[in-house]
Amino acid sequence: MSAFSRPQNEMRLAGADGQSQYQRLSQKMLDISGDGGVLKDVIREGAGDLVTPDASVLVKYSGYLEHMDKPFDSNCFRKTPRLMKLGEDITLWGMELGLLTMRKGELARFLFKPTYAYGALGCPPLIPPNATVLFEIELLDFLDSAESDKFCALSAEQQDQFPLQKVLKVATTEKDLGNYLFRQNRFYDAKVRYKRALVLLHRRVVPPEEQHLVEATKLLILLNLSLAYLKLHRPATALRYGEQALVIDQKNAKALFRCGQACVLLTDYEQARDFLVRAQKEQPFNHDINNELKKLASYYRDYMDREREMCHRMFASHENGSTVGEH
Numbered sequence: 001m002s003a004f005s006r007p008q009n010e011m012r013l014a015g016a017d018g019q020s021q022y023q024r025l026s027q028k029m030l031d032i033s034g035d036g037g038v039l040k041d042v043i044r045e046g047a048g049d050l051v052t053p054d055a056s057v058l059v060k061y062s063g064y065l066e067h068m069d070k071p072f073d074s075n076c077f078r079k080t081p082r083l084m085k086l087g088e089d090i091t092l093w094g095m096e097l098g099l100l101t102m103r104k105g106e107l108a109r110f111l112f113k114p115t116y117a118y119g120a121l122g123c124p125p126l127i128p129p130n131a132t133v134l135f136e137i138e139l140l141d142f143l144d145s146a147e148s149d150k151f152c153a154l155s156a157e158q159q160d161q162f163p164l165q166k167v168l169k170v171a172t173t174e175k176d177l178g179n180y181l182f183r184q185n186r187f188y189d190a191k192v193r194y195k196r197a198l199v200l201l202h203r204r205v206v207p208p209e210e211q212h213l214v215e216a217t218k219l220l221i222l223l224n225l226s227l228a229y230l231k232l233h234r235p236a237t238a239l240r241y242g243e244q245a246l247v248i249d250q251k252n253a254k255a256l257f258r259c260g261q262a263c264v265l266l267t268d269y270e271q272a273r274d275f276l277v278r279a280q281k282e283q284p285f286n287h288d289i290n291n292e293l294k295k296l297a298s299y300y301r302d303y304m305d306r307e308r309e310m311c312h313r314m315f316a317s318h319e320n321g322s323t324v325g326e327h
Contacts (some may be wrong), residue, residue, distance in 0.1 A: 022134065032097060033116065038112055038113070039111040042106065042107075044107040050103055051102055052147075053146075054087055055142045055144045056083050056086075057141075058081055059137055060137070060140065061076075061138070062074040062136050065127070066131075086100075092117055092135075094135075097116070105140075106138070107136070107138045109134060109137075110137065111133075112132065114130045117132070147169075147170065164206055164210055168214070174194070174196050174197035178190040178194045178197070188232065198221050198222070201217060219245055222244050222245040222248070226262070236266065238261070239262035242262060246259070251278075251282055253279045253283045256275045256276070257288065260292060263275060267299075269296060269300045
């Protein structure tokens with residue numbers, strides 16, 4: 001049974017003392033708005049920092065009306081929930097306040113009074129007037145994109161005034177946003193975020209003792225860029241970013257694998273084999289690398305067969321032409 005159906009079943013048992021289900025439930029909930037308008041009950045604790053204002057959140061939610069078992073609104077049927085930005089994409093005031101009290105991985109239920117939900121008019125035909133609603137929310141993840149957006153809007157001179165840790169944090173946030181977009185198959189948007197992060201790191205001049213911090217972050221971004229361009233069917237660009245990753249770590253199996261994949265698509269089979277064999281040497285039991293080598297062998301056989309057939313036709317045509325000329 002999912003976490004999102006359990007609280008509703010618990011509420012169905014309430015009401016024996018004459019109180020409504022939501023009145024009974026509210027007695028064991030925490031008032032987070034200060035006026036009883038938003039009440040919270042934690043089902044599973046989260047970890048880490050609280051959600052920051054203006055963050056982009058990844059949540060699963062279901063909204064219920066009293067005396068109804070099925071939610072009137074839910075995004076739990078989606079394989080990948082949509083990333084939503086506080087202050088822009090979330091329309092319920094109560095949900096916004098509730099999310100600001102949550103940590104990553106937390107699962108909680110909230111009661112929103114009409115003022116913090118759909119108001120005196122409701123939202124016909126689903127939501128009646130002056131309705132108190134219950135929402136069950138799971139915070140999968142959140143990203144403080146506002147800080148990143150503000151930083152990237154500064155001039156290069158202004159950015160240089162900030163310490164390296166700030167730049168690394170912003171670059172990591174951009175990378176994480178790119179990863180989310182990539183998981184949604186939005187490869188073009190993902191590579192835009194990755195390149196934005198890479199520009200920040202390329203422009204930063206750091207002393208030798210801090211260079212390893214920049215290189216470690218840059219390596220991850222280059223690997224992601226290489227994969228994004230493979231998905232965009234641009235193998236030459238994917239190869240270029242893969243080779244840049246190898247400058248940082250010449251034995252990196254992912255970088256070698258990405259370069260090998262790009263060379264296969266470019267039909268440069270000799271170069272592809274070199275990259276993939278080197279990747280296999282680093283990770284002998286990697287299933288993806290071994291499969292790519294098998295595919296490469298098959299492609300190469302087909303390629304050689306076509307080459308032989310082409311040569312055969314060329315020589316046959318030449319011999320026929322010579323015979324005609326002699327007669």
